[in-house]
Amino acid sequence: MSYTFQFGVIAQYQNEILAGIWMTIKLSVASIILGCAAGIVLASVRSMKPGIGRILVDAYVEIIRNTPFLVQLFIVYFGLPGLGLRVSAVTAALIGMTINLAAYSTEIIRAGIESIHKSQIEAGEALGFTRLQIYRHVIIMPAIAKVYPALCSQFVLMMLASSVCSAISTKELAASAAFIESQSFRSFEVYIVVTLIYLALALALRGVLAMIGLWLFGRRVARRTAIALPEVQA
């Protein structure tokens, strides 16, 4: 094999790479915040008495979890304009990521809520907590603390999956790679560098999430998060 690797060429394109990294970070952080918030709300609806709300949440979660993220992006980006709703590639990516992550978070947080024992809620009532206080301190926070490692794994998977958004022309890191490749024809070198950047981003995100876990829930949960590898959600 007479191929010589030339990584030097890629250094010329550092602005493209930095812009790509920044877009990936922005999309990931925004979708994590929005998706997690939506997940908390939907999981709360889901754990209420059986009714129409519960059926709708179940249907939403099942539909999103059983269809590919790429196809969801296509529907948002190419499909919505047909209904008179034109969105930019970045907005479409953010909508797609949020919708996707919300479904997974709902499922994970629901499992956490279900694991809260009824006696805990009764203990809260006995202590004279209001319903809102019980909801916040007895149900939601302990539930999230329990499933925090699984939730973080899902966040990391979402950050990695954001690379797929390049298929709808969102200018994030994978799109930067494709652009540099088309300019320099150094495809293998470009993708090695970008892959290493994704690896670093994944490790960094995991570290940041462990810090947030430490701040929110204390040492035990944070340690589990740092060690745990991404769990695979069915």
Add this chain to the structure above:
Amino acid sequence: MILRTFGFSEFGFLVSALLWTVVLTIIALSGGGIVGFVIALARTSTHKWLRIVAATYIQIIQGIPVLMILFLSYYGLSLAGLQLPPLVAAGASMTIYASGYLAEIWRGCIQSVPKQQWEASESLAMTRVQQYRYVILPQALRISLPSTVGFAVQVVKNTSITSIIGFVELARAGQLINNATFQPFRVFLAVAALYFVVCYPLSQLSRWLERRLHARSHR
């Protein structure tokens, strides 16, 4: 220019493309299963370096996007001078992807077999291979079923990413039909529905296996 509309023959094209999605999933699961099994054994080995190498492999695969695995093997194989059809490049990268996740799932299953089982089989003078073959793996297999089937759903969905390197499976077929008909909403909803038809039964099967496993272990 006459636009086609999204009718029965177009839907038929999507269904035939679904076949390639299924083929790719089977390649990924069998290839990834073999590689992942070896790595899971290395990950639970008594040799420290084998464990470190396996853990590093798993960390790397789980820390990079599937799309990057796809591009690297696509360009890597052509750099090595191999002109391979997209099916091979797609199959190879889905195998690598699946092996990293299956190895970690199965590591957990092997390690969740109680320690006493190791001790008991050792006291029966079983060799390491016999221990795995007759005591540990049969139990680990049962524990692993729900999460393995659950992961199969992820593989089916992630084969859609191979459409980006031009492999014509369901998602790519959807794009092609959309280019001809320009009815994106209808076309991609049909594509999503076809994925759902494959994935939903698998998800339910995984859930059913999970319930059955718990029912047994609590008895």
